[in-house]
Amino acid sequence: MQGERPLLILAFAFFSLALYALLALHSPVLTKESVEIKVPKGASFKEVLRDLREKGLIKNPWILYLYGRLSQKDSQIKAGHYLVEPFQSPKDLFELLSQGKGLAVKVTIPEGLTLREVAEKLKEKGLIDSEQDFLALCQDEDFIRSLGLEALSLEGYLFPDTYYFDLSARPEEIVKVMVENFLKKWDPSFSKRAKELGLTEYEVLILASIIEKEALLSEEKPLISAVFHNRLKRRMPLCADPTVIYGLKQSYWNFDLKRKHLKTPTPYNTYLLKGLPPTPICNPGLGSIKAALYPAKVPYLYFVSRNDGSHYFSTTYKEHLEAVYLYQKGGLKAQAQSTGVDETQAEFYPPN
Numbered sequence: 001m002q003g004e005r006p007l008l009i010l011a012f013a014f015f016s017l018a019l020y021a022l023l024a025l026h027s028p029v030l031t032k033e034s035v036e037i038k039v040p041k042g043a044s045f046k047e048v049l050r051d052l053r054e055k056g057l058i059k060n061p062w063i064l065y066l067y068g069r070l071s072q073k074d075s076q077i078k079a080g081h082y083l084v085e086p087f088q089s090p091k092d093l094f095e096l097l098s099q100g101k102g103l104a105v106k107v108t109i110p111e112g113l114t115l116r117e118v119a120e121k122l123k124e125k126g127l128i129d130s131e132q133d134f135l136a137l138c139q140d141e142d143f144i145r146s147l148g149l150e151a152l153s154l155e156g157y158l159f160p161d162t163y164y165f166d167l168s169a170r171p172e173e174i175v176k177v178m179v180e181n182f183l184k185k186w187d188p189s190f191s192k193r194a195k196e197l198g199l200t201e202y203e204v205l206i207l208a209s210i211i212e213k214e215a216l217l218s219e220e221k222p223l224i225s226a227v228f229h230n231r232l233k234r235r236m237p238l239c240a241d242p243t244v245i246y247g248l249k250q251s252y253w254n255f256d257l258k259r260k261h262l263k264t265p266t267p268y269n270t271y272l273l274k275g276l277p278p279t280p281i282c283n284p285g286l287g288s289i290k291a292a293l294y295p296a297k298v299p300y301l302y303f304v305s306r307n308d309g310s311h312y313f314s315t316t317y318k319e320h321l322e323a324v325y326l327y328q329k330g331g332l333k334a335q336a337q338s339t340g341v342d343e344t345q346a347e348f349y350p351p352n
Contacts, residue, residue: 111285156280
């Protein structure tokens with residue numbers, strides 16, 4: 001009898017421990033309201049449990065740790081945003097994390113962002129780990145071809161929109177969703193119209209990206225498009241400041257465009273080079289794409305900012321210079337962005 005007593009005590013202790021663990025696994029989490037938690041990419045199982053305890057959601061992380069180890073699901077925890085409800089148990093929470101049934105991360109890509117700026121937004125949302133790796137992916141020839149595209153990079157193809165991604169989504173999946181969105185928005189009639197203009201689809205996208213960067217007002221996009229189309233027909237340099245800025249950003253940039261920068265050779269300097277730059281300079285919206293395809297029927301060759309978001313358009317060089325001096329009077333120089341020539345560029349860039 002005496003030999004059986006320790007066994008009974010041990011059995012009772014084991015039963016009590018098992019019962020406690022069972023109750024702990026199935027009892028509601030320690031919260032009276034919904035709590036959002038985030039599991040970062042690469043977080044270990046122990047780190048996740050520690051975070052849950054710090055948030056007051058679980059009392060004994062060792063029970064979940066033991067459960068995870070025994071069920072071999074401890075390595076299946078997926079990164080993401082999750083919403084923990086008061087009625088859920090630690091076991092429910094564990095299943096939620098291991099199945100990856102989390103909240104989608106909302107990210108809005110405004111019109112006119114560059115690849116670098118898109119990468120920054122995705123990094124801010126925790127959707128990518130490295131901006132440089134994301135940019136390298138968007139310039140990977142094999143990956144670009146796998147998307148059915150023939151381009152030097154995916155600049156221009158990450159369509160501006162609001163997206164919802166799982167935090168566990170791979171960069172390749174994120175890019176694919178954005179590119180597929182672009183392809184859905186590209187109507188077959190656009191390709192036909194591009195041929196009528198004597199342009200390739202890619203050239204239309206390049207032109208649309210410049211229009212996107214130049215135009216603050218939607219109603220001016222067809223007019224700005226007309227200026228560029230008219231210049232291309234006359235083999236005049238586009239002289240678009242945003243292309244110069246884009247080229248400078250590939251190496252350095254202090255956010256203060258000066259006359260010397262207009263003489264800096266880059267593949268994107270449309271003051272020094274005629275025709276379109278080699279790639280889009282941002283990711284344009286549908287309005288800019290349509291403007292590139294359907295320019296206004298006007299003879300304009302120049303435009304200058306009125307410093308209120310709108311532009312003054314001119315046909316002759318003389319008229320343009322008068323507008324430049326008018327809208328730059330009082331020493332305003334940097335504010336007046338112009339295509340063709342501005343006050344600081346008139347001598348260096350006479351009309352072609």
